[in-house]
Amino acid sequence: MSTIAAKVQSQISELIISGQFKPGTRLDERVLAERFNVSRTPVREALRQLAARGLTQLLPMRGVVVMEISVKELAEILHADCELEAMCARLAAESMTTMEKAELRYIHERSNEYVAAGDLDKYLEANRELHRLILEGAHNAVISSMVGEIRDRLSPYRQYHPAETDRLVTSHDAHKEIVDAIAEGHGEKAYLAMRAHNAHLGNAALRALRQAKEAEGAVEQAPPAPPAGKRGRPKAAPAVKAIAPARARRAKKSEG
Numbered sequence: 001m002s003t004i005a006a007k008v009q010s011q012i013s014e015l016i017i018s019g020q021f022k023p024g025t026r027l028d029e030r031v032l033a034e035r036f037n038v039s040r041t042p043v044r045e046a047l048r049q050l051a052a053r054g055l056t057q058l059l060p061m062r063g064v065v066v067m068e069i070s071v072k073e074l075a076e077i078l079h080a081d082c083e084l085e086a087m088c089a090r091l092a093a094e095s096m097t098t099m100e101k102a103e104l105r106y107i108h109e110r111s112n113e114y115v116a117a118g119d120l121d122k123y124l125e126a127n128r129e130l131h132r133l134i135l136e137g138a139h140n141a142v143i144s145s146m147v148g149e150i151r152d153r154l155s156p157y158r159q160y161h162p163a164e165t166d167r168l169v170t171s172h173d174a175h176k177e178i179v180d181a182i183a184e185g186h187g188e189k190a191y192l193a194m195r196a197h198n199a200h201l202g203n204a205a206l207r208a209l210r211q212a213k214e215a216e217g218a219v220e221q222a223p224p225a226p227p228a229g230k231r232g233r234p235k236a237a238p239a240v241k242a243i244a245p246a247r248a249r250r251a252k253k254s255e256g
Contacts (some may be wrong), residue, residue: 008036009046015043016044016055016066017155023068024125027056054153066156071209074157081150082195086149089194090180090187092137101183104205106178108172114166123168132176134182134194168235172198 012032027047029040036244047064050056058196059069069077096104107130114123131151135144174197183187 002042003040005042005045006040006048008032009040011036012046012050013053013055013152014091016050017152019156021066021156023066025066025068025158026062027064029064055147067153069153069157071213072205074154074209075202075206077150077153078087078198078206080203081154082149082198083132084093084143084147084150085198086191086195087136088138088140088143089182091140091143092134093182093185093187093190095139096137096182098131098138104130104137104179105183107133108175111172111175115172118168120168123172126173127175130179134178137182154205158201170200171197 012021012027021027029043029047032043033040045054051058051064055067056064058064075079107126111123111126111130114117114126138144174193177193178190178197181187181193
């Protein structure tokens with residue numbers, strides 16, 4: 001990919017991930033070329049790469065649009081995100097260096113003032129940084145890359161979640177539990193805390209998308225995801241049911 005095309009892809013990607021280009025928005029080559037002051041060739045190349053990342057799609061009679069997914073598809077993506085990012089949190093607790101853990105704590109503590117001020121933009125910026133540090137702290141490039149791609153695909157749909165002050169407080173409290181577990185080296189606690197946090201966000205995104213679909217007259221039926229167990233903790237997915245009891249016993253021993 002040319003340097004110009006890479007830059008255009010980055011700019012369009014940011015507009016999609018931030019929610020400025022919403023799902024279903026038509027991406028016209030000519031309009032984008034004028035917007036970024038480039039020829040249509042790098043724009044076309046950028047759109048192809050964005051399609052490969054699952055951020056755009058080519059539709060008959062409409063051309064290239066920001067990727068739209070169904071409620072069922074969103075539920076499946078959220079399940080994957082819930083498990084993989086929780087796994088990253090556990091790995092981070094086991095692998096992060098002392099300096100990395102200190103930086104993670106600093107980012108979380110810095111966000112206190114954003115919550116108090118109700119500054120959503122600043123809080124979301126700190127939120128992205130915190131999650132990035134956890135992914136990097138897992139020291140597993142394969143899993144981190146998968147989670148990064150999934151989070152990019154989820155971002156436009158998480159914009160449906162209302163930006164209320166209560167949301168910031170809830171998110172910040174959940175982050176504290178995650179950060180504390182990672183900093184103390186408790187892998188299982190970090191796993192469960194991250195999974196519960198993402199389950200809460202995921203269910204909110206699903207409810208909002210269902211409401212949006214219903215308003216458009218496109219009602220769908222899909223299972224809620226990710227499911228929550230007692231005290232808001234997500235139930236284990238089928239693939240991990242067999243090892244969940246053992247994990248729980250290990251967690252109890254470590255807590256004792």
